[in-house]
Amino acid sequence: MRPSPSAHLDVAxxxxxxxxxxxxGLGYRCLAYLVDLLLLFFxxxxxxxxxxxxxxxxxxxxxxLSGLARTLLVVGVFATQWVYWxxxxxxxxxxxxxxxLVGIRVVRADGAPVGVLECAVRNLVRLVDxxxxxxxxxxxxxxxxxxxxxxxxxxAGTLLVREERIDLGKYAPAxxxxxxxxxxxATPRRLTSGDTELILSFLARAPWLEPQARARLGARLVExxxxxxxAERAALLASPGDAEAFLRTCAQAER
Amino acid sequence: MTSxxxxxxxxxxxxxxxxxxxxxxxxxxxxxxxxxxxxxVLYRRAAADLAHAQTFHAGTxxxxxxxxxCAQAYAVIYQPPRERWAALGAFFRHELPRTLRAHGxxxxxxxxxxxxxILLGAGVVLLEPRGAELLVPENLRDSIARGEMxxxxxxxxxxxxxxxxxxxxxxxxxxxxxxxxxxxxGLGTVFVLVNNGVHLGSVAALCAREGLGPKLLDFxxxxxxxxxxxxxxxxxxxxxxxQSLVDPxxxxxxxxxxxxxxxxxxxxxxxxxxxxxxxxxxxxxSPGDLFSTPLKALLGLALGALFWGYLLRAGRA
Numbered sequence: 001m002r003p004s005p006s007a008h009l010d011v012a013x014x015x016x017x018x019x020x021x022x023x024x025g026l027g028y029r030c031l032a033y034l035v036d037l038l039l040l041f042f043x044x045x046x047x048x049x050x051x052x053x054x055x056x057x058x059x060x061x062x063x064x065l066s067g068l069a070r071t072l073l074v075v076g077v078f079a080t081q082w083v084y085w086x087x088x089x090x091x092x093x094x095x096x097x098x099x100x101l102v103g104i105r106v107v108r109a110d111g112a113p114v115g116v117l118e119c120a121v122r123n124l125v126r127l128v129d130x131x132x133x134x135x136x137x138x139x140x141x142x143x144x145x146x147x148x149x150x151x152x153x154x155x156a157g158t159l160l161v162r163e164e165r166i167d168l169g170k171y172a173p174a175x176x177x178x179x180x181x182x183x184x185x186a187t188p189r190r191l192t193s194g195d196t197e198l199i200l201s202f203l204a205r206a207p208w209l210e211p212q213a214r215a216r217l218g219a220r221l222v223e224x225x226x227x228x229x230x231a232e233r234a235a236l237l238a239s240p241g242d243a244e245a246f247l248r249t250c251a252q253a254e255r
Numbered sequence: 256m257t258s259x260x261x262x263x264x265x266x267x268x269x270x271x272x273x274x275x276x277x278x279x280x281x282x283x284x285x286x287x288x289x290x291x292x293x294x295x296v297l298y299r300r301a302a303a304d305l306a307h308a309q310t311f312h313a314g315t316x317x318x319x320x321x322x323x324x325c326a327q328a329y330a331v332i333y334q335p336p337r338e339r340w341a342a343l344g345a346f347f348r349h350e351l352p353r354t355l356r357a358h359g360x361x362x363x364x365x366x367x368x369x370x371x372x373i374l375l376g377a378g379v380v381l382l383e384p385r386g387a388e389l390l391v392p393e394n395l396r397d398s399i400a401r402g403e404m405x406x407x408x409x410x411x412x413x414x415x416x417x418x419x420x421x422x423x424x425x426x427x428x429x430x431x432x433x434x435x436x437x438x439x440x441g442l443g444t445v446f447v448l449v450n451n452g453v454h455l456g457s458v459a460a461l462c463a464r465e466g467l468g469p470k471l472l473d474f475x476x477x478x479x480x481x482x483x484x485x486x487x488x489x490x491x492x493x494x495x496x497x498q499s500l501v502d503p504x505x506x507x508x509x510x511x512x513x514x515x516x517x518x519x520x521x522x523x524x525x526x527x528x529x530x531x532x533x534x535x536x537x538x539x540x541s542p543g544d545l546f547s548t549p550l551k552a553l554l555g556l557a558l559g560a561l562f563w564g565y566l567l568r569a570g571r572a
Contacts, residue, residue, distance in 0.1 A: 011329070013302065013333075015298075015302040015303075016306075017309070019305075019325055019326045019329065021322065109513070112330060112333060113334055117520070120520075121516070121517075121520045124431050124434075124523070125438065127432055127435055128432070128443070154509055155496065155512055155513070156513070157517075161326075163323065164323060166319055166320040168264055168268060168316070171260065171264035171265065172261075172265065193311060194315070196260040196261065197260065197315040197316065200261070251259075251260075251261060252259070252261040
């Protein structure tokens with residue numbers, strides 16, 4: 001494999017293939033945390049209004065309940081600090097709503113899903129990671145550990161992996177048949193999978209490119225991989241549509 | 256033997272899509288028994304495809320896609336066994352007491368540090384009266400100087416169930432911080448233990464000097480023994496974590512931490528229910544004059560003896 005620029009979790013499965021999952025760094029963690037924080041904030045806004053309703057007791061109906069309400073308030077503070085995170089991660093396969101939105105997931109260091117014990121531990125240590133303010137200890141730990149773990153992750157033996165949304169559609173053959181005017185590649189060069197990937201990525205993004213950039217990139221790819229004579233190439237490059245159809249035939253040619 | 260990338264994807268993609276659909280159904284909980292066989296087959300095929308992609312198409316989107324697909328299937332197939340209620344029972348019958356006894360030295364050290372703090376705090380206040388200005392918070396000093404206990408006010412501002420829950424969460428926070436600050440190479444736990452000890456010792460000494468000793472005893476007699484024990488146990492767990500960081504032995508630090516930290520965590524989590532129970536005592540029994548001082552002391556001693564009797568005797572072969 002190519003050396004990867006970002007941290008990866010490597011797992012050797014019993015099937016003797018190695019999985020390599022991208023590890024989520026500080027940015028993803030902060031984003032997910034902010035989303036969760038927003039949710040808890042809305043929870044507290046609602047809870048505050050309910051609580052003031054109970055205490056001021058406009059309806060004169062909740063008098064007996066206010067003691068219970070106070071208990072709930074105190075327990076609620078604790079719940080938002082700890083129970084929310086633990087329960088979500090246990091019930092949602094290692095994700096909180098924020099993590100699900102951002103697309104990251106808590107897994108054990110061997111790639112297995114997290115259990116109750118791991119979730120409980122990593123969230124108990126949240127208190128220390130939050131020291132002395134703004135999660136400073138946790139952020140430093142995330143920045144300086146190889147797998148971007150905060151102290152709670154280190155103690156529980158967990159880490160956060162990223163889930164990418166990968167569309168395989170670009171490998172599918174084009175729905176419309178290639179225009180007959182496009183020349184077939186006469187002596188197709190043997191393309192490596194990297195070359196194929198490059199051509200297909202270009203084709204997948206072409207509709208969103210600036211027209212000039214689209215034509216320029218297409219021309220360069222044709223020059224590089226086409227293996228055509230000058231006259232043929234000039235004819236092909238006269239229309240961008242032909243050039244792209246030609247590239248597609250190149251990339252999807254069976255060997 | 257290599258086929259081109261699009262041909263490879265075109266040929267294998269139906270299997271991958273089927274596997275993805277099965278995983279989605281597993282997550283939704285609608286997987287049927289007969290699906291398991293095809294899940295197994297599809298996973299093996301995807302793993303073989305991943306190996307193929309690793310060799311011939313490394314670094315492409317197909318490779319990343321198969322990586323992720325296999326990881327999801329792997330997580331579904333090789334799940335850790337679920338914790339059951341029986342396991343919970345076994346934890347409290349054998350595992351918790353055994354773990355505590357295995358870490359007796361750390362708990363003893365923790366108790367020593369706490370005691371050291373108490374002696375320091377009490378010594379400073381008893382030998383040098385002005386030391387109280389340094390060690391005891393001002394609002395406590397004021398109420399002690401007026402000859403009244405700050406704890407008398409507890410019941411007048413809130414009903415007992417609110418007090419109990421507030422105390423429970425507060426104690427839980429103290430316990431967790433005592434334990435978790437062990438991650439700071441154990442220094443955090445040492446600081447928290449000594450600091451809490453100094454606080455307790457200095458307040459107790461000041462109360463004794465101002466003639467409020469009996470009242471303080473009246474307040475802490477019922478819940479003190481168990482509550483302080485739990486803090487000491489959490490301190491022992493924190494010291495264990497710190498020790499595994501300072502001296503990881505043969506293992507890398509991160510692995511030593513996971514391995515020994517897991518044992519230490521059991522102590523803290525195991526103490527949580529006892530902490531909740533003792534908060535009930537602290538909220539309902541300790542304040543006020545509903546129970547006489549000897550009764551409170553008797554209850555406290557009995558609870559403490561039960562707690563330690565359980566921890567030291569349960570689960571022995």
